[in-house]
Amino acid sequence: MSHHVVALALPGVVAFDLSTIAQVFGAPDEHEYTFAVASADGRTVASSSGFSISEVSDFQELACADTIVIPGYRPYIRPDEAVVTALQVAHANGSRLVSVCTGAFALAATGLLDGLDATTHWHDAPMLQQQYPAIAVKPEVLYVDNGQLATSAGVAAGIDLCLHLVRRDCGHAIASRIARRMVVPPHRAGGQAQYIEPTPAPAAHDFAELTDWIIDRLDQPLTVADLAAHSHLSQRQLARRFAAETGQSPLQWMLHQRVLAARHLLESSDLSIDGIAQRTGLGSSSNLRRHMHRALGVTPSNYRDTFRDR
Known part of the structure; x- marks a missing residue:
């Protein structure tokens, strides 16, 4: 029936x-x-x-x-x-x-x-x-x-x-x-x-200079100690104030920016998956795959296949 x-x-x-x-x-x-x-x-x-x-x-x-x-x-x-x-x-x-x-x-x-x-x-x-x-x-x-x-x-x-x-x-x-x-x-x-349009963090906050500095150095192995030293703060002060301003810890924010940068390169460049992982500070293709899947539910290759021509 x-x-x-x-x-x-x-x-x-x-x-x-x-x-x-x-x-x-x-x-x-x-x-x-x-x-x-x-x-x-x-x-x-x-x-x-x-x-x-x-x-x-x-x-x-x-x-x-x-x-x-x-x-x-x-x-x-x-x-x-x-x-x-x-x-x-x-x-x-x-x-x-x-x-x-x-x-x-x-x-x-x-x-x-x-x-x-x-x-x-x-x-x-x-x-x-x-x-x-x-x-x-x-x-x-x-x-x-x-x-x-x-x-x-x-x-x-x-x-x-x-x-x-x-x-x-x-x-x-x-x-x-x-x-x-x-x-x-x-x-x-x-x-x-x-498919959700990425929303960049607002530029007008107390750590705008620091976040710009981080984005220029995503390919480098930055630590919280590096960020604290650049900001002339202790690591504890940086973590508390950064979270209050952005809603994320410094490492969470930096990882989010690395995934955003990887998405941009997957859409717009011919770099290999390994090359993109290194360029964005994620280190290896397996690390990039893990973070892309956690954030978006897809692999880097799936993402590139979907959005490369846009």
Whole structure:
């Protein structure tokens, strides 16, 4: 018996999110899933791209769904209470609820994510955390699967989550078949963290001169004693005051800058991985791999393959 998937298109639905959900679950010549699109009132719904989507069901369609997927939408205001209630009832009756990108704001409005990990597009993650503090928002991951509730990061991460759900429902072979049809990898390496725009430390702080001095010498084996001597402070004074100014210890801050410098060289240079490790003071390719994986969830080679042409 086919698994019935309903995409709930809220006003301002992101067309890409909706179309990728349909691509995974709505292919007419595949029989593992049946697919429908519903809106809050069963009427035409405007997308965020300026065109409208017609011939949709109303939210009563949610009552017969095995899985309900909420694509991203803008502005991500709280849905009508009737829609929130319908989602809560569907979940209580056993339906799996899934959000893609900013669809997490609608799913969060049900209260069902309270106490759980969840994600959304990294740009909107701080707002989701602010509006719903009971949710543990994870901006660094591509998706979070809590079983009957699942959320994905932005844009293409919705494909990653949908294919993951297919693997859960039908097995690896069918998920791989759908991925080949869509010309996407069945599984992407890493998480959302590698796509988050690096935010440099603010220049206006008491240690601005010291941090500039460090960045000019990242290839050197600097110690806290070296930094303290340059600052004319004791090591204890430096550690306390530096952390108060930057939110990190001197060594944590320096490691972060080395990883940022490595990312820049991976994107923009032909240096080998070993060469980049030496240029940034990380010493060896194995050390660079360890710190890149810890920070971004990917290897240096994966990162270079993803961002080299940008």
